[in-house]
Amino acid sequence: MKRETTQIGPAQIAAQMDYCMKVHAMNAGMDHTPLAMVDTYGCQQNEADSERLRGYLSEMGYGFTDDEHEADLVLVNTCAIREHAEQRVLGNVGALTHTKRANPNQIVCLCGCMAQEEHVAKKVKESYRQVDLLFGPHALWRFPELLWRFRATGKRVFERTEEPGSIAEGIPVVRQDGVKAWVSIMYGCNNFCTYCIVPYVRGRERSRKPEDILAEIRGLAEEGYKDITLLGQNVNSYGKDLDEPMDFADLLARAAQIPGEFLLRFMTSHPKDASQKLFDTMAAWPEKIAPCFHLPFQAGSDRVLKAMNRVYDRAGYLDKVRRLRAAVPDAVITSDVIVGFPGETPEEFEETMTLIEEVRFDALFTFIYSPRVGTPAASLPDPMSREEKLKEFQRLVERQDQISEEKHAAYIGRTVRCLVDGKDEKGLTARTPGNRLVRLTGGESLIGRFVPIHITGANKWSLFGEQA
Numbered sequence: 001m002k003r004e005t006t007q008i009g010p011a012q013i014a015a016q017m018d019y020c021m022k023v024h025a026m027n028a029g030m031d032h033t034p035l036a037m038v039d040t041y042g043c044q045q046n047e048a049d050s051e052r053l054r055g056y057l058s059e060m061g062y063g064f065t066d067d068e069h070e071a072d073l074v075l076v077n078t079c080a081i082r083e084h085a086e087q088r089v090l091g092n093v094g095a096l097t098h099t100k101r102a103n104p105n106q107i108v109c110l111c112g113c114m115a116q117e118e119h120v121a122k123k124v125k126e127s128y129r130q131v132d133l134l135f136g137p138h139a140l141w142r143f144p145e146l147l148w149r150f151r152a153t154g155k156r157v158f159e160r161t162e163e164p165g166s167i168a169e170g171i172p173v174v175r176q177d178g179v180k181a182w183v184s185i186m187y188g189c190n191n192f193c194t195y196c197i198v199p200y201v202r203g204r205e206r207s208r209k210p211e212d213i214l215a216e217i218r219g220l221a222e223e224g225y226k227d228i229t230l231l232g233q234n235v236n237s238y239g240k241d242l243d244e245p246m247d248f249a250d251l252l253a254r255a256a257q258i259p260g261e262f263l264l265r266f267m268t269s270h271p272k273d274a275s276q277k278l279f280d281t282m283a284a285w286p287e288k289i290a291p292c293f294h295l296p297f298q299a300g301s302d303r304v305l306k307a308m309n310r311v312y313d314r315a316g317y318l319d320k321v322r323r324l325r326a327a328v329p330d331a332v333i334t335s336d337v338i339v340g341f342p343g344e345t346p347e348e349f350e351e352t353m354t355l356i357e358e359v360r361f362d363a364l365f366t367f368i369y370s371p372r373v374g375t376p377a378a379s380l381p382d383p384m385s386r387e388e389k390l391k392e393f394q395r396l397v398e399r400q401d402q403i404s405e406e407k408h409a410a411y412i413g414r415t416v417r418c419l420v421d422g423k424d425e426k427g428l429t430a431r432t433p434g435n436r437l438v439r440l441t442g443g444e445s446l447i448g449r450f451v452p453i454h455i456t457g458a459n460k461w462s463l464f465g466e467q468a
């Protein structure tokens with residue numbers, strides 16, 4: 001495939017840094033250090049995007065706050081994957097009318113996947129007058145210029161370009177965490193699953209160059225990051241569009257050879273592209289590549305999979321799982337599933353139930369189908385009631401909870417080398433190599449270290465242990 005991606009070069013990012021300086025100069029006139037609040041919804045890709053938005057904001061002289069009342073600038077990075085996420089965002093943006101009334105100089109920006117949807121942008125323009133600046137994922141790299149334009153003119157800025165998408169290297173990054181880091185290896189998606197909005201809002205699949213990715217991972221390892229997740233909508237099709245094509249397994253093997261004590265993870269994998277070579281690569285670098293695999297199956301019925309345009313069938317999916325387990329016996333396998341896809345019958349739903357029995361996932365992310373404007377599935381007949389879908393959904397969740405609990409119980413008595421990754425109100429948190437949450441007691445000095453943990457208890461969500 002020919003690479004048609006626009007690469008945003010150093011000169012273009014340098015021009016954006018000049019805009020940062022201009023905004024910085026405008027901020028210098030204020031009587032306090034301006035504060036920004038970045039509110040992020042949705043997936044890890046959005047978290048990674050927010051780290052770059054924070055990078056730019058920091059160059060503009062902004063400090064950060066979690067309190068919208070004291071924020072001079074609120075940046076809402078949105079998710080469009082399901083209606084529920086959109087409603088939460090609109091509710092919260094609606095509430096900003098009050099903070100803005102108290103602080104009329106507050107700047108409200110909306111970006112991310114919802115901003116790229118035409119009908120949302122229109123609605124925001126007409127009914128959410130408190131939003132000063134709106135831009136989609138394609139315009140993220142031009143955020144400083146857009147913000148400057150608003151500051152200079154006082155006129156609302158709405159920037160939504162329809163394009164296949166670009167790759168921008170060199171945007172400054174302010175990371176939220178000192179132990180875990182996200183590295184985008186590619187952007188966009190070409191799969192057009194019939195329920196999914198992502199290809200419409202994030203553009204076509206495009207891969208970062210391997211040298212840029214590997215340099216970033218090397219830098220993170222040197223800074224002491226211990227848990228590095230490679231991100232893409234479908235990491236398994238990485239590299240097909242490069243001038244010198246390279247597959248994901250080769251990229252992962254090269255990343256695994258970077259010196260340092262850290263674990264590599266990746267998400268998400270499309271079953272159609274998850275290759276034996278990738279499973280073998282994981283098996284070859286067990287000390288560096290975490291034995292966990294997020295492999296969304298979405299539905300257990302072949303008819304529904306076809307209607308979803310998933311391009312694999314149930315047997316093909318189960319075969320991938322079998323081969324993954326043969327190569328990496330202790331692999332922790334997680335998945336996504338949609339309940340109530342338009343036209344899915346109760347019998348077809350039973351095939352989802354039997355699939356989870358056959359695979360016994362360690363954890364499952366379960367969703368009720370949500371129609372998305374402009375996707376093919378949204379115009380399919382959908383006779384099943386919301387109540388029926390909810391019942392199926394609850395049955396699925398309950399059964400998976402039992403399976404997760406049983407799987408967690410099997411850890412009790414074992415000693416597992418875990419990464420202590422942080423703390424919350426309940427104490428320290430750690431992760432097994434397979435990314436299961438472990439709660440333990442101990443001093444904060446353990447954070448950022450790999451320690452052997454003796455597992456003493458478990459429930460459906462987490463394991464409990466003590467330092468061995």
Ligand code: 5AD
Nearest residue numbers: 195196296336337338367368369370
């Ligand atoms: N409705 C419900 N779930 C969806 N997902 C994606 N689009 C939709 C939709 N329209 C789920 C899929 C995907 C996960 C990130 O979100 O399971 O893997």
Ligand code: SF4
Nearest residue numbers: 189191192193196198
């Ligand atoms: Fe959406 Fe399918 Fe692409 Fe995943 S692979 S982002 S579900 S279109």
